[in-house]
Amino acid sequence: MSNQQGIGAGGVLFAFAAGAAIGAAVALLFAPATGEETREYLSKQAKEGRDRAADAARQGRDMVNRGRESLTTAFDRAREQFQAATREGGSDA
Numbered sequence: 001m002s003n004q005q006g007i008g009a010g011g012v013l014f015a016f017a018a019g020a021a022i023g024a025a026v027a028l029l030f031a032p033a034t035g036e037e038t039r040e041y042l043s044k045q046a047k048e049g050r051d052r053a054a055d056a057a058r059q060g061r062d063m064v065n066r067g068r069e070s071l072t073t074a075f076d077r078a079r080e081q082f083q084a085a086t087r088e089g090g091s092d093a
Contacts, residue, residue: 013056020049 024045028038 013053016052016056017049020045 024042027041033041
């Protein structure tokens with residue numbers, strides 16, 4: 001139940017790669033073309049796949065960095081509150 005927020009970046013990348021491979025295979029089977037046209041098509045698809053994979057990787061890094069920043073901020077706030085509570089509690093004794 002804790003994994004209902006969606007699949008991770010690795011899962012997205014795998015799904016994309018699998019879809020691209022299947023799409024390319026179906027396209028080759030159902031739309032025969034000359035060898036040169038096929039190579040050009042495959043080259044174009046490979047470039048688009050690399051671009052999408054690089055974009056997904058960048059988005060994944062950004063998401064990890066935002067999470068790290070949020071976690072660091074939360075720890076800093078908790079530490080400050082603990083230190084403030086410790087100082088206030090120590091002055092009463």
